[in-house]
Amino acid sequence: MKKIPKKEDVIEAVETVLKRRLSVNSLKELKDLVLEELLKKDRMFRLSENRLRKILAEIKGLKIVGGFKNKNCPICGSELYPVKVRNLKGDFFTIGFHCKKCGFRGLEGKIIRYKFVYVR
Ligand SMILES: [Zn+2]
Numbered sequence: 001m002k003k004i005p006k007k008e009d010v011i012e013a014v015e016t017v018l019k020r021r022l023s024v025n026s027l028k029e030l031k032d033l034v035l036e037e038l039l040k041k042d043r044m045f046r047l048s049e050n051r052l053r054k055i056l057a058e059i060k061g062l063k064i065v066g067g068f069k070n071k072n073c074p075i076c077g078s079e080l081y082p083v084k085v086r087n088l089k090g091d092f093f094t095i096g097f098h099c100k101k102c103g104f105r106g107l108e109g110k111i112i113r114y115k116f117v118y119v120r
Pocket of ligand 1: 073074075076077078099100101102103104
Protein backbone atom coordinates (compact mmCIF):
# COMPACT_ATOMS: atom_id res chain seq x y z
CA MET A 1 0.00 0.00 0.00
CA LYS A 2 1.54 3.26 -1.13
CA LYS A 3 0.77 6.42 0.78
CA ILE A 4 1.08 10.02 -0.28
CA PRO A 5 2.61 12.25 2.39
CA LYS A 6 0.85 15.50 3.23
CA LYS A 7 2.35 18.72 1.96
CA GLU A 8 3.24 19.76 5.52
CA ASP A 9 5.13 16.50 6.01
CA VAL A 10 7.11 17.05 2.82
CA ILE A 11 7.99 20.64 3.79
CA GLU A 12 9.11 19.46 7.22
CA ALA A 13 11.30 16.79 5.65
CA VAL A 14 12.79 19.33 3.20
CA GLU A 15 13.69 21.59 6.11
CA THR A 16 15.29 18.74 8.03
CA VAL A 17 17.38 17.77 5.01
CA LEU A 18 18.44 21.36 4.32
CA LYS A 19 19.56 21.86 7.92
CA ARG A 20 22.13 19.18 7.25
CA ARG A 21 23.23 20.37 3.81
CA LEU A 22 22.73 23.50 1.76
CA SER A 23 23.28 22.15 -1.68
CA VAL A 24 22.47 19.07 -3.67
CA ASN A 25 23.45 18.18 -7.20
CA SER A 26 20.05 17.42 -8.62
CA LEU A 27 16.37 17.40 -7.85
CA LYS A 28 16.56 13.62 -7.81
CA GLU A 29 19.22 13.71 -5.10
CA LEU A 30 17.07 16.06 -3.02
CA LYS A 31 14.04 13.84 -3.57
CA ASP A 32 15.96 10.79 -2.36
CA LEU A 33 17.09 12.64 0.78
CA VAL A 34 13.61 13.99 1.50
CA LEU A 35 12.01 10.60 0.93
CA GLU A 36 14.52 9.06 3.33
CA GLU A 37 13.26 11.48 6.00
CA LEU A 38 9.64 10.74 5.18
CA LEU A 39 10.19 7.00 5.42
CA LYS A 40 11.24 7.43 9.04
CA LYS A 41 7.67 8.55 9.70
CA ASP A 42 5.89 6.06 7.50
CA ARG A 43 7.50 3.34 5.44
CA MET A 44 4.73 3.42 2.86
CA PHE A 45 5.27 7.02 1.80
CA ARG A 46 6.04 7.74 -1.82
CA LEU A 47 7.19 11.01 -3.38
CA SER A 48 7.69 11.95 -7.02
CA GLU A 49 10.17 14.55 -8.25
CA ASN A 50 7.29 16.40 -9.86
CA ARG A 51 5.37 16.73 -6.61
CA LEU A 52 8.49 17.76 -4.71
CA ARG A 53 9.22 20.42 -7.32
CA LYS A 54 5.75 21.91 -6.93
CA ILE A 55 6.02 21.94 -3.14
CA LEU A 56 9.49 23.54 -3.25
CA ALA A 57 8.06 26.41 -5.27
CA GLU A 58 5.61 27.12 -2.44
CA ILE A 59 8.15 27.27 0.38
CA LYS A 60 8.68 30.91 1.24
CA GLY A 61 12.24 32.01 1.81
CA LEU A 62 13.70 29.11 -0.12
CA LYS A 63 15.87 30.27 -2.96
CA ILE A 64 17.06 27.84 -5.51
CA VAL A 65 19.91 28.71 -7.79
CA GLY A 66 21.48 26.54 -10.37
CA GLY A 67 22.34 25.90 -13.97
CA PHE A 68 20.13 23.70 -16.01
CA LYS A 69 19.98 21.73 -19.21
CA ASN A 70 16.69 22.68 -20.76
CA LYS A 71 14.64 25.75 -21.40
CA ASN A 72 11.97 24.95 -18.85
CA CYS A 73 12.06 26.12 -15.27
CA PRO A 74 13.43 23.34 -13.05
CA ILE A 75 11.12 24.47 -10.24
CA CYS A 76 7.70 25.05 -11.75
CA GLY A 77 8.16 23.80 -15.32
CA SER A 78 7.19 27.07 -17.01
CA GLU A 79 8.95 28.60 -19.95
CA LEU A 80 12.17 30.41 -19.13
CA TYR A 81 13.11 33.80 -20.47
CA PRO A 82 16.69 34.61 -21.36
CA VAL A 83 18.52 37.27 -19.36
CA LYS A 84 20.59 39.22 -21.85
CA VAL A 85 23.37 41.72 -21.48
CA ARG A 86 24.98 43.95 -24.07
CA ASN A 87 28.72 44.23 -24.46
CA LEU A 88 30.62 47.39 -25.47
CA LYS A 89 30.24 46.59 -29.14
CA GLY A 90 26.48 46.52 -28.73
CA ASP A 91 26.03 42.77 -29.15
CA PHE A 92 23.48 41.03 -26.95
CA PHE A 93 24.26 37.72 -25.42
CA THR A 94 22.54 35.42 -22.97
CA ILE A 95 24.02 35.05 -19.53
CA GLY A 96 21.22 33.15 -17.89
CA PHE A 97 17.53 32.50 -17.65
CA HIS A 98 14.67 33.77 -15.61
CA CYS A 99 11.27 32.32 -14.79
CA LYS A 100 8.52 34.93 -14.66
CA LYS A 101 6.15 32.63 -12.83
CA CYS A 102 8.13 31.60 -9.74
CA GLY A 103 11.14 33.90 -9.94
CA PHE A 104 13.72 31.18 -10.53
CA ARG A 105 17.01 32.43 -11.95
CA GLY A 106 19.68 30.27 -13.41
CA LEU A 107 22.95 30.84 -15.11
CA GLU A 108 23.53 29.29 -18.45
CA GLY A 109 25.37 26.05 -18.00
CA LYS A 110 25.31 22.37 -18.66
CA ILE A 111 25.62 21.08 -15.14
CA ILE A 112 22.60 21.04 -12.93
CA ARG A 113 23.48 22.07 -9.43
CA TYR A 114 20.86 23.26 -7.04
CA LYS A 115 21.74 25.31 -4.06
CA PHE A 116 19.09 25.87 -1.46
CA VAL A 117 19.40 28.98 0.62
CA TYR A 118 17.04 30.04 3.35
CA VAL A 119 16.58 33.78 3.63
CA ARG A 120 13.90 33.91 6.29
ZN1 LIG B 1 9.46 28.75 -12.44
